[in-house]
Amino acid sequence: MAQVLVRNIPDETLNVYRERAKRNGISLEQEIRNLLEKNRPFTKEERMAVTRHLHSKTLKVSPPLTLDEIREGLE
Numbered sequence: 760m761a762q763v764l765v766r767n768i769p770d771e772t773l774n775v776y777r778e779r780a781k782r783n784g785i786s787l788e789q790e791i792r793n794l795l796e797k798n799r800p801f802t803k804e805e806r807m808a809v810t811r812h813l814h815s816k817t818l819k820v821s822p823p824l825t826l827d828e829i830r831e832g833l834e
Contacts, residue, residue, distance in 0.1 A: 773787075780790035801809065824832075 776790050776794075777787050780787045783790065
């Protein structure tokens with residue numbers, strides 16, 4: 760596996776992750792690995808799957824009401 764060295768992280772930021780790791784019962788290193796994995800970019804296939812899913816949801820949306828239908832609902 761690869762390794763990364765990140766310099767000049769503000770103390771306040773690192774302290775937030777230390778506390779979060781402590782609450783989760785894991786090391787700071789594992790907390791940061793989890794964060795990186797959770798926020799990794801989508802692959803092309805994942806982007807396509809999300810797009811297809813959202814597209815399928817929008818096809819089920821009924822067309823907007825006409826002005827006459829809106830007026831009828833107000834009466």
